Amino acid sequence: MALDRWIALILLGICLIYGYTAWFTMDESLAPFMRRNPIWPSTFPKVLSIFGIIACFVILSGLEKGEQKIGDIDHRRLTDYFLGQAILLLALMVVYALCLRPLGFLASTSLFLILGSFILGERKFHIMIPVALIATVAVWYLVQEVLGIFLRPLPYFLGA
C-alpha cells in the first residue's frame, strides 16, 4: 500500500476517535439548559468527523485518480540521504525544548547552535563558538530587554 494510503488509514483512525468523542462522550456533561440549544459544543466536531471519515475513505478506496508523484526526496530510499543528521537534529530540538527552562536561554541556545553545526559536519570551533555566543546574546537582548518578553537567561540553580 502506498504511503498516502497508510497516512489516510492513520487519519481515519484519528477521525474515528475524534468522532466517537464528539458523538458519544462530549454531551454527557452538558447542562440540561444547554441541551435545548440548537447548537451544542459537539455539533461542529460531529459534522467535521463525518466529512473527515468520508474523505479518508475516498483516498483509501482510490476513487480519485491521480499520478503518484515523487518529490525531491524519495521516501523509499531514505537511507541514501543524510538521514542520521536529520534524526540527530530533531533529537537535538527535543533536548533543547527540555533544557530551555532548567539550563536557561543562554546556555541551552549556545549549545544548540554549536551542536547543530557540529552535527552538520562543521569543525571550525573558532568560528562556531563566537557566532553561537554572539547570536544567542543578541537574540536574548532583543527579545528580553528590547521587546520585554521574559526569557530566563541563566540556569535555575543560579536563581535568575
Next chain:
Amino acid sequence: MLEGILIGLQTALSLQNLIVVIGGCLIGTFIGMLPGLGPMSIIAIMIPVAITMGDPSAALILLAGVYYGAIFGGSTSSILLNAPGVAGTVASSFDGYPMSQQGKAGKALTIAAIASFAGGTIGAILLMIFAPMLSSVALLFHSPEYFALMVVGLSAIAAFAGPGQVTKALLMTILGLIMATVGEGALFNLPRFTAGIMDLQSGFGFITLAMAMFALPEAVFLVLKPKNLGDDGGEIKDLRITRAEARAIAPVIGRQSVQGFFIGVLPGAGATIASFLGYAVERNIAPKAEQDEFGKGSIKGLAAPETANNAACTGSFVPLLTLGIPGSGTTAILLGALIALNVTPGPRLMVDEPQIFWAVIMSMFIGNLVLLILNLPLIPYIAKLLAIPRNYLIPFILFFTLMGAYIGQNNATELLLLVFFGICGIALKFANYPLPPLLIGFILGGMMEDNFSRSMQLYGGVNFVFERPMTLALLLIAAALIILPIVRARKARKAAA
C-alpha cells in the same frame, strides 16, 4: 475631502512625523522578519512608546508604519526561509520560497516590495474614497455571511490542489478544522479534546503549526539532501524585473488591490483571507499553462497575496476609523491605543478630529513609499541571508522556528509539539499531501465555528442559509470553487483519452 487631504498632509509631513513613520517602518520590518512576532505582537509592544509620545496623530502614524513594516518583514522570512511569521504571509511563501530556491530571491523580494507598495497605496486611495460608504455596507454582514465567507475561503483550497489532489486537500482542510476545535471555544467555554492536558486548554498555537508545517520540514529536507542555497554567493543578479514580468503582474496587482481592500473592510476577514482568496482567484483565472506554474515560483502567485494582504490591512482601517469596530486582532490593539490616547474612533472622528483621520491616511501613503525606498536598496543585503553556509544557516533556521513557537505561547510544551507536528508534516510531505490547506483550515476554523454557532442560535437551526440571500450566494460560490476543478480535471482526462 481636499481640505481633509491638505490637513492630513500638513500633519504627516512634519519633520517629527516623518521621522516617526520611517522609524516605525524600519522597526516593523526588522522585527517582523523574526518568525513568531507578527504585526499584532509588535504593535502591542510599541503601544507604550506610542502613548508616551502624547500626540495621537504621531502615535497612530508610528503604529501604522510598524504595521506595514511588519507585514513586509513577515513576507521576507516567508520568501527566504519558508518561515511565515504571520498567517497573512503564508500564501506569499507558496511561490516566493520556490523562487528563492531557484536563485531568484532578489527578484522575489522586489516583486514583494512593489506589490506591497501598490496594494497599500491603492488601498489607501480606496480608503479615502470609500471609507464613509463602506462602513454602512460592512454592517450588513452578520454571522451567517461571515460563516459563508469562511466556507468560501476554505473552498479556495481547490486552488492549491493539483490534478487528483482535491480529496487530499479537502482532508487536510478538515484536519486543520479538527485541530482548531482543540481547547476552549469562544462560545462554549468548555475544554474540548484536551485529553486532560492543561497546556492544551488554549488550543494549539498558530505559530507552532505554521513552523511545523513549513519551516521545519523544509529545513529537514535541506539536511537530508543538501542544496547550496547560496549558489550565487549571495550576489543578487536579477533584482530587476523585466518589462514582460511587469506587464504580467500589473493586472494582478490591480485586481488584488481592489479585492484585498474590500475583503479587509469586512470585520473578521482581514489579510489572511484576502491573501488566500487572492492567490486562489489568480490561479483560477490564469491560463492553463500558467496555472501549473503556481506553487513552483510563479511571479503572479507571489504578487497576488502580497498585494492583497497589504490592501486588506488598509481596508481593515475602515471599520476601525469610521465605526470604532476593530476588524482584526491588530486593529483591536490599535483601538486600545486610540482609547488610551483619548481618541474615540467612530462616525464622528472625521468631523471632530479630521487631522487625526486624514493624517493616518496620508501616513499610509508615506509609509508605503518609505518602505519601498528603504527596502529596494536593502534587498541585496537581506537576500545575503541565503549565502550563509548551510552548516550555520540550518541550525539558525531551526532555532528561529523554536523561538517563534516559544515566544508565541511562552510555553516549553509548544516546542515538543512543534517537533511532533514537524515530523507529521514531513511524513505528509513525503506522501504528497498538500500542507497549506491544513494551516488555512486551522486559521479559519475558530472563526468559522463561532459564526456557524451564532447563526444556528439566532435562526434556531440551519434556516439561516435560506433566509439570508447573501449567505446562500456565498455558499453557492463555495460549491462552485470545489466543483470547478473536479469538472476541469475530468474534462482534461477525457480530452487526453
